[in-house]
Amino acid sequence: MSTIDDKATEVPEDAAGESAETVPPEQEKEEVAEKKEINKGLVIFVFIAAFVASLIVGWILFPMVLYTQENQPIDFNHALHLEEVENSCESCHFFREDGSYAGVPKLAQCVDCHDEVMGDDPDELAFVENYVQKNIEVPWLIYSQQSDCVFFSHAAHVKAAKMDCVSCHGDIGESTSLKVYEKNIITGISRDIWGKNIGGIKLHSWDRMKMNDCAKCHKEETGNQGACFQCHK
Amino acid sequence: MKVDTKQKKFGMAIDLDKCTGCGSCMVACMSENNVPFKKDETNKLDSITWIKVYKVTNDKKYPDTDLCYIPRPCMHCDGQHGHAPCVSVCPAVATDNDKSTGVVSQIYTRCFGCRYCMAACPYHARYFNWWDPVWPEGMEKYLSPNVSPRMRGVVEKCSFCFHRYQLAMDKAYVEGRRELREDEYQTSCTQACPAGAITFGDLNNPKHTVHKMVQPDNKHHGKPKNPKAFRLLERLGTNAKVYYLSDRKWVRKLGDNQTPNEESSKKH
Numbered sequence: 174m175s176t177i178d179d180k181a182t183e184v185p186e187d188a189a190g191e192s193a194e195t196v197p198p199e200q201e202k203e204e205v206a207e208k209k210e211i212n213k214g215l216v217i218f219v220f221i222a223a224f225v226a227s228l229i230v231g232w233i234l235f236p237m238v239l240y241t242q243e244n245q246p247i248d249f250n251h252a253l254h255l256e257e258v259e260n261s262c263e264s265c266h267f268f269r270e271d272g273s274y275a276g277v278p279k280l281a282q283c284v285d286c287h288d289e290v291m292g293d294d295p296d297e298l299a300f301v302e303n304y305v306q307k308n309i310e311v312p313w314l315i316y317s318q319q320s321d322c323v324f325f326s327h328a329a330h331v332k333a334a335k336m337d338c339v340s341c342h343g344d345i346g347e348s349t350s351l352k353v354y355e356k357n358i359i360t361g362i363s364r365d366i367w368g369k370n371i372g373g374i375k376l377h378s379w380d381r382m383k384m385n386d387c388a389k390c391h392k393e394e395t396g397n398q399g400a401c402f403q404c405h406k
Numbered sequence: 407m408k409v410d411t412k413q414k415k416f417g418m419a420i421d422l423d424k425c426t427g428c429g430s431c432m433v434a435c436m437s438e439n440n441v442p443f444k445k446d447e448t449n450k451l452d453s454i455t456w457i458k459v460y461k462v463t464n465d466k467k468y469p470d471t472d473l474c475y476i477p478r479p480c481m482h483c484d485g486q487h488g489h490a491p492c493v494s495v496c497p498a499v500a501t502d503n504d505k506s507t508g509v510v511s512q513i514y515t516r517c518f519g520c521r522y523c524m525a526a527c528p529y530h531a532r533y534f535n536w537w538d539p540v541w542p543e544g545m546e547k548y549l550s551p552n553v554s555p556r557m558r559g560v561v562e563k564c565s566f567c568f569h570r571y572q573l574a575m576d577k578a579y580v581e582g583r584r585e586l587r588e589d590e591y592q593t594s595c596t597q598a599c600p601a602g603a604i605t606f607g608d609l610n611n612p613k614h615t616v617h618k619m620v621q622p623d624n625k626h627h628g629k630p631k632n633p634k635a636f637r638l639l640e641r642l643g644t645n646a647k648v649y650y651l652s653d654r655k656w657v658r659k660l661g662d663n664q665t666p667n668e669e670s671s672k673k674h
Contacts, residue, residue, distance in 0.1 A: 272577030322515045322554040324572050328579035400504035402511035406554050406569045 417647035424603035427475030434598030442539030480564035481646035492523035
């Protein structure tokens with residue numbers, strides 16, 4: 174009836190037939206079978222061991238080697254500052270008149286309050302002494318920084334689509350200290366783009382911000398992934 | 407979320423009778439788009455010019471001699487079925503025809519440099535980076551952050567200054583708009599032309615000057631209804647979005663690469 178089945182059984186038969194020519198007498202055959210059993214067990218064991226080892230290397234050791242950890246130049250307490258400023262986030266993260274986003278604040282937005290040391294926080298001391306008094310911009314490390322070729326528009330998301338910061342940035346805005354910045358040693362890109370979870374599991378909408386994550390939301394929200402030049406420049 | 411899906415078709419009309427061949431558009435383009443250059447640009451096979459001014463003559467003896475300069479950006483072809491010649495040959499989708507704006511994009515990081523698109527482009531509008539760009543000392547600081555710089559081994563071309571559209575949209579969003587005014591998105595070459603020979607806008611928008619000038623017939627692959635308007639190599643069916651205008655018949659004939667004896671009526 175089925176030619177496929179026939180063929181399927183044909184092949185092993187052929188193979189068996191060929192090896193039959195070199196088959197040793199009965200006893201030897203059993204020994205060989207036993208040996209084969211041991212070999213099989215060994216093979217499976219080695220396979221599993223190697224599998225586990227490569228999982229450890231791939232999921233734990235490799236990411237440790239792949240990312241270097243860097244601390245921010247000084248720590249910054251969002252929660253503390255939100256009580257001090259008048260305009261919530263916009264006091265520091267605002268839109269310019271031309272539609273561009275000011276992003277991470279410049280020194281000018283801090284000096285009104287920090288022209289002198291106010292408290293006894295070592296970070297504030299370091300901030301005032303090393304940056305404010307010397308008039309040097311703080312070299313903040315930007316967790317969400319995309320690569321050069323990406324165009325991102327805060328105006329489209331925050332103004333037009335009325336999205337909140339948390340859905341893309343998580344709870345940085347309410348945090349009391351800045352987390353460690355992790356940098357990919359090959360691409361130089363922040364780990365927040367490619368995500369912490371190497372298995373690709375995404376628990377929060379802000380866990381990862383790769384091209385597919387942008388495109389997935391665009392598909393859901395606007396019905397269209399968007400053209401390349403929408404997000405690239 | 408409802409998003410405006412009104413299709414735009416950005417395009418350009420260049421009045422060849424106004425063009426003086428000064429090359430301002432080329433300079434403006436290079437500085438706007440971080441186009442790399444070398445000390446010695448004499449070898450045109452490896453120099454990069456997103457817009458290039460060609461000089462053509464009517465091949466007649468004095469006193470009938472006449473010449474014309476033809477600035478050539480990327481034509482942002484639509485093709486017959488919505489595909490530019492370069493888009494259909496790209497094996498990496500590094501170049502794509504955006505239906506919502508009509509701009510043919512080039513994503514440098516996706517391109518792996520096979521250069522099929524360069525072979526396919528009938529206008530020589532695409533250029534290959536044989537080297538990493540080397541900027542004169544200190545010039546990196548003056549590069550535009552709005553256009554990503556290219557690296558060795560990728561193809562680049564005119565983008566109709568699309569970053570200006572992105573930035574203009576940002577401004578519109580902040581002001582609570584979703585539509586741009588005509589003057590908000592203009593290419594760098596358009597603004598640089600001292601003779602005002604270049605007009606840029608949305609070919610689908612009857613209110614835009616560029617539409618009024620060429621009167622594109624969208625039922626016939628955008629052929630211009632204005633008899634003085636033409637496109638380069640119209641007969642190839644590239645359906646370009648860059649139109650040229652000239653009162654001079656020989657210029658219009660040359661634009662379609664017609665042989666001297668060929669009747670211009672043939673192309674219709």
